[in-house]
Amino acid sequence: MLYISLPEEHHRRLSFYLAMEEYVAREKQWPDAFFMWQVEPSVIFGRNQVVEAEVNIPYCRQYGIQMYRRKSGGGCVYADMSNVMFSYITSEDNVNFTYNRYINMVVHVLRKLGVAATSSGRNDILVDGRKVSGNAFYHLPGRSIVHGTMLYDTHMQHMVGSITPSDDKLVSKGVQSVRQRIALLKDYISLDINAFKQFVKENLCDEQALLTHLDIAQIEAIEQEYLAPSFIFGSNPRYSVVRRRRIEGVGDLELRMEVRNNVIRDINLLGDFFLLGDLDRVLHSLRGTTLQTDALLQAIPDDLPLIVRNLTKQQLNSLLLG
Numbered sequence: 001m002l003y004i005s006l007p008e009e010h011h012r013r014l015s016f017y018l019a020m021e022e023y024v025a026r027e028k029q030w031p032d033a034f035f036m037w038q039v040e041p042s043v044i045f046g047r048n049q050v051v052e053a054e055v056n057i058p059y060c061r062q063y064g065i066q067m068y069r070r071k072s073g074g075g076c077v078y079a080d081m082s083n084v085m086f087s088y089i090t091s092e093d094n095v096n097f098t099y100n101r102y103i104n105m106v107v108h109v110l111r112k113l114g115v116a117a118t119s120s121g122r123n124d125i126l127v128d129g130r131k132v133s134g135n136a137f138y139h140l141p142g143r144s145i146v147h148g149t150m151l152y153d154t155h156m157q158h159m160v161g162s163i164t165p166s167d168d169k170l171v172s173k174g175v176q177s178v179r180q181r182i183a184l185l186k187d188y189i190s191l192d193i194n195a196f197k198q199f200v201k202e203n204l205c206d207e208q209a210l211l212t213h214l215d216i217a218q219i220e221a222i223e224q225e226y227l228a229p230s231f232i233f234g235s236n237p238r239y240s241v242v243r244r245r246r247i248e249g250v251g252d253l254e255l256r257m258e259v260r261n262n263v264i265r266d267i268n269l270l271g272d273f274f275l276l277g278d279l280d281r282v283l284h285s286l287r288g289t290t291l292q293t294d295a296l297l298q299a300i301p302d303d304l305p306l307i308v309r310n311l312t313k314q315q316l317n318s319l320l321l322g
Helices: 014-027 057-063 095-112 156-161 168-181 193-204 213-227 229-233 279-286 293-299 313-321
Strands: 002-005 032-037 042-045 066-069 077-079 084-090 117-119 124-127 130-140 143-150 207-210 241-247 251-260 263-271
Touching: 014 032, 014 066, 014 084, 014 130, 014 143, 014 213, 032 193, 057 066, 057 156, 066 229, 084 095, 084 193, 095 117, 095 124, 095 130, 095 143, 095 193, 130 168, 156 168, 213 229, 241 313, 251 313, 263 279, 279 293, 293 313
Parallel strands: 002 032, 002 207, 042 066
Antiparallel strands: 032 084, 042 077, 084 143, 117 124, 124 130, 130 143, 241 251, 251 263
């Protein structure tokens, strides 16, 4: 596998690295490529999440924690210079194969370090039953991207405070609770973070490509989309119907609809679900559909589980009807 390096080794905004993996996927024909990155304190939330519901915006502004949206699904995470972010870009088109291959590669590297890592059923890598890595996926024409965190260490109070209420008592309890559910890699290996990164690079990759300054300029052009307030914060029009449900194996879903005369005029699906395909195709198929079981089941694409992981037509129909 190819390791992608930058011509200048200074740290950049999180948005740059999201643009970088998108640029590589769109413009480079490398079959398998990988790179690692670190950022100043930031929160990054999924494509289909409402920032106000996931991020403690006042806390982030108080402590200078940057806020970004990514184009993959999944939940909100905190990142800083004490943990490492992974990006994997491949020409493999099969979603499950791509995802499982990436997870297994990372698990194998951790085991070579003597860490008893395992993969969870959804999108996490665990050590002693606790989360050490969370990952997300998105697809571009002919290309797949998997990216995720690797918790070498982290600022626990910022991790909790940036995505939970800022009440001191709640933050304190949250830190204790989260600390019991996550594993920090530094507690399991003797390598410092730089030596860990070098180990990962040497054990995952056997060749290297250096991006040019022209590449950087084109990445920075793509980055502007990620920095646009309209992309980060989104537009949240008022909907006449809002329905929420947690579906095991899928995630927390929030359905927003504008309904007139029992017909769906507009619709959006939000949440931390695992997005595998083009959600807009699902939403488009439902606009103009009557809120009746037969009409809804006919409108919902048959390949829905390949678009929203594990979500069936029957489950979405049930959510639509409340």
